[in-house]
Amino acid sequence: xxxxxSSPQLAQRALTGDLPAVARMLSRAEAGGxxxxxxxxxxxxxxxxxxxxxxxxxxxxxxxxxxxxLAQTIRATGRKVGIIAVDPSSPFSGGSILGDRIRMSxxxxxxxxFIRSMATRGALGGxxxxxxxxxxxxxxxxxxxxxxxxxxxxxxxxxxVRASHTTVVVSAPGLGDDIQAIKAGVLExxxxxxxxxxxxxxxxxxxxxxxxxxxxxLSLARTSSWGVPVLATSSFNDQxxxxxxxxxxAHRAALESSGAMETRRRSIAxxxxxxxxxxxxxxVFERHRTGKIGVLTDRITARDITPHAAAKELLHEIHLETxxxxxxxxxxxx
Amino acid sequence: xxxxxSSPQLAQRALTGDLPAVARMLSRAEAGGxxxxxxxxxxxxxxxxxxxxxxxxxxxxxxxxxxxxLAQTIRATGRKVGIIAVDPSSPFSGGSILGDRIRMSxxxxxxxxFIRSMATRGALGGxxxxxxxxxxxxxxxxxxxxxxxxxxxxxxxxxxVRASHTTVVVSAPGLGDDIQAIKAGVLExxxxxxxxxxxxxxxxxxxxxxxxxxxxxLSLARTSSWGVPVLATSSFNDQxxxxxxxxxxAHRAALESSGAMETRRRSIAxxxxxxxxxxxxxxVFERHRTGKIGVLTDRITARDITPHAAAKELLHEIHLETxxxxxxxxxxxx
Numbered sequence: 001x002x003x004x005x006s007s008p009q010l011a012q013r014a015l016t017g018d019l020p021a022v023a024r025m026l027s028r029a030e031a032g033g034x035x036x037x038x039x040x041x042x043x044x045x046x047x048x049x050x051x052x053x054x055x056x057x058x059x060x061x062x063x064x065x066x067x068x069x070l071a072q073t074i075r076a077t078g079r080k081v082g083i084i085a086v087d088p089s090s091p092f093s094g095g096s097i098l099g100d101r102i103r104m105s106x107x108x109x110x111x112x113x114f115i116r117s118m119a120t121r122g123a124l125g126g127x128x129x130x131x132x133x134x135x136x137x138x139x140x141x142x143x144x145x146x147x148x149x150x151x152x153x154x155x156x157x158x159x160x161v162r163a164s165h166t167t168v169v170v171s172a173p174g175l176g177d178d179i180q181a182i183k184a185g186v187l188e189x190x191x192x193x194x195x196x197x198x199x200x201x202x203x204x205x206x207x208x209x210x211x212x213x214x215x216x217x218l219s220l221a222r223t224s225s226w227g228v229p230v231l232a233t234s235s236f237n238d239q240x241x242x243x244x245x246x247x248x249x250a251h252r253a254a255l256e257s258s259g260a261m262e263t264r265r266r267s268i269a270x271x272x273x274x275x276x277x278x279x280x281x282x283x284v285f286e287r288h289r290t291g292k293i294g295v296l297t298d299r300i301t302a303r304d305i306t307p308h309a310a311a312k313e314l315l316h317e318i319h320l321e322t323x324x325x326x327x328x329x330x331x332x333x334x
Numbered sequence: 335x336x337x338x339x340s341s342p343q344l345a346q347r348a349l350t351g352d353l354p355a356v357a358r359m360l361s362r363a364e365a366g367g368x369x370x371x372x373x374x375x376x377x378x379x380x381x382x383x384x385x386x387x388x389x390x391x392x393x394x395x396x397x398x399x400x401x402x403x404l405a406q407t408i409r410a411t412g413r414k415v416g417i418i419a420v421d422p423s424s425p426f427s428g429g430s431i432l433g434d435r436i437r438m439s440x441x442x443x444x445x446x447x448f449i450r451s452m453a454t455r456g457a458l459g460g461x462x463x464x465x466x467x468x469x470x471x472x473x474x475x476x477x478x479x480x481x482x483x484x485x486x487x488x489x490x491x492x493x494x495v496r497a498s499h500t501t502v503v504v505s506a507p508g509l510g511d512d513i514q515a516i517k518a519g520v521l522e523x524x525x526x527x528x529x530x531x532x533x534x535x536x537x538x539x540x541x542x543x544x545x546x547x548x549x550x551x552l553s554l555a556r557t558s559s560w561g562v563p564v565l566a567t568s569s570f571n572d573q574x575x576x577x578x579x580x581x582x583x584a585h586r587a588a589l590e591s592s593g594a595m596e597t598r599r600r601s602i603a604x605x606x607x608x609x610x611x612x613x614x615x616x617x618v619f620e621r622h623r624t625g626k627i628g629v630l631t632d633r634i635t636a637r638d639i640t641p642h643a644a645a646k647e648l649l650h651e652i653h654l655e656t657x658x659x660x661x662x663x664x665x666x667x668x
Contacts, residue, residue: 037642044640262635269634269641273627274619276645281611289604300603301596306378307603308371311610319653 007039015046017080017142019111026116029133040133043140048265050082050139050146051252054161057170059151062196065235066170066244067149071113073245074145082138082146085117086131086160114138131160132272145248159275161189163268165261166251168192168244171210173202190228192247198232198239207232226254284318292317341373349380351414351476353445360450363467374467377474382599384416384473384480385586388495391504393485396530399569400504400578401483405447407575408479416472416480419451420465420494448472465494466606479582493609495523497602499595500585502526502578505544507536521547524562526581532566532573541566560588618652626651 005013005021007028013021025043028036055070057063064085071081116138118131131148138146150160161167169190174197193214195207210230229247233240255261285293296313299305305313339347339355341362347355359377362370389404391397398419405415450472452465465482472480484494495501503524508531527548529541544564563581567574589595619627630647633639639647 041640041643045637048635048637265635266631269631269644270619270623270627272641273630273634273644273648274616276641277615277619277648278612280642280645280649281615282608285604285608285611293604293607296607297600297603300607301382301599303379303382306375307606307610308614309375310603310607311614314607314611315614315649315652318649 007035007037008042011039011042011140014043014137014141019114022114022137022141025137026134029137030118030130032130040136043133043136046140047136048139050135050143051166051248052135052139052164053145053147053248054150054164054167055147055170056150056161056167057172057194057196058175060175061170061172062235063149063170066194066196066233066241067147069233069235069238069241070244071147073241075110075112077245079144080112080142081114082135082141082143083113083115084131084134084138084146084148085115086148086150114141114143132163132275135163159271163271165255165264166191166248168194168248170194170196171206172196173198173200173206191226191251192244193228193230194240194244195230195232197234197236199234199236203232226251226258226260280321281314281318284321285314287321288317341369341371342376343373345373345376345474348377348471348475353448356448356471356475359471360468363471364452364464366464374470377467377470380474381470382473384469384477385500385582386469386473386498387479387481387582388484388498388501389481389504390484390495390501391506391528391530392509394509395504395506396569397483397504400528400530400567400575401481403567403569403572403575404578405481407579409444409446411579413478414446414476415448416469416475416477417447417449418465418468418472418480418482419449420482420484448475448477466497466609469497492523493605497605499589499598500525500582502528502582504528504530505540506530507532507534507540525560525585526578527562527564528574528578529564529566531568531570533568533570537566560585560592560594614655615648615652618655619648621655622651 005024007025010021010025010028014025025039029040055063055067067083071083074081116134118134135146135148148160148164167189169192171193173195193210195203195210197203198207207230214228214230231240231244231247233244235241252261255264288294293314296305296310300307300310339358341359344355344359344362348359359373363374389397389401401417405417408415450468452468469480469482482494482498501523503521503526505527507529527544529537529544531537532541541564548562548564565574565578565581567578569575586595589598622628627648630639630644634641634644
């Protein structure tokens, strides 16, 4: 599996937009480890240009088809589009019905659209981290819009959505009486609501329900200068897709002009730092589970030490480990 | 709100089973902080005797009434019972319909039953930690069985269930076609399945569905020597409650005789250590969010440092903080 290139070399190639290099860098990032990290460090310094759009909705909401149509529409404006599918039911992830697959093929043959599905979550909660690394790679490789498609249930998925600049929540008529955004736990993070399949006669009720909730102030728009729109789309007859693209672009413009983009970038940076720290914590924990940490576990079960006191010892151990890693890095560089 | 007693003094009183002391210790633990921690340290050394039983099921599964009936049945064997309701829809938490409240009142007037509902989750994911502190207090105060009632959705709730010795998953007929344990994400952690409301004619289908899933091996019993039973109960005519108590007791006996209890105690200790470490991490993060951590955030948004490298700095900061805290503790004691 190992190519002749080191991760930093691969990263340099990916920065030029070289497709095989992008694909291989994504695979290495997903596999993780110290070597991939060195490449991601190179990548990270070239990020910050892409518009990161989270698209979420319960299974059956038609969001995959919408993502596909939206990607084609954005492509028509000359921009490169990256798609990262975290939703295991997404046709981009291989979980599709045949019709979806055929519809996707237009995208697959366009080198200006890069589609990547993320493998199932790692044991150490690696989903969110891996997804954001993938976003970084596409961002640095020149994809102007990077869409993250998720089902929006579970903490990991919500974390991914929160890492985006613009969040689109997709609901569909006929999936039950509950407002699906509430069910998926994503109502309060929507910047744009979309009711898909608006060619269906029962779409008006879903649209009305969502608008009522907006009017009740139940959605806390993250930007005060932005009124969360409720858009109707139909992938069947291409209705509302251009309007959705325009709303996404307008949301970015509103973020930039109000200064809210700065706040959002800081909040994303904070989350990523905290997530990375938790991942280091869990990695060191696993590494010494049967060793030093095992001794702490023994002491807890013997009621000799509290979990809180053991946690302090664990954090001390992590400090020693990260120092060692820092030292190793310096050695390699020296 | 502050009583004349320090938390360690209050803890000592709670150890004797003194009800007002138990109640006040619970309140202090829920509020959190360094002073409460000192009392919890005293408490923790006297834990490990109670049988911790997690009872989970979707809203409407009738688990609150079942918990109430079960508590009365266990009381009849002379054991003290503690109930911690994490489920916001539980009548124990005040979210009840009138009928439930009246049914509860038998319990409320029995000093051998202690009922506590946990407040909504804290900003720092404090739900799981606070709940386990509360379990510790009831355990140390001599409650032989401590039941934790949760809705079993969300990572925090699942963490709470995983901290129990025996997990009972309650399903009810008529709540839809899906197996509710799958919906709640708790199928694989059930030690005992209960189908409540078995006086209803459609209960047999729910029982059959669950038994089919068991036969398909979709439930990974955490103890190989234990076959996960599917029990039918009816709180309406007191059917199956004694059988459920017997199954809970039998599960504990199976854990002890197979040596699996030791494994489970270690796994609980590990989780608590890791959760406590994550809580310290988040606390220090919040404390310096606009200070030292804010500088790191600035450097990430400026692409001057990666989130991973910033996380290492954050862990270094946490190390310094916990050292300071340890020093403060020593000073107080010296």
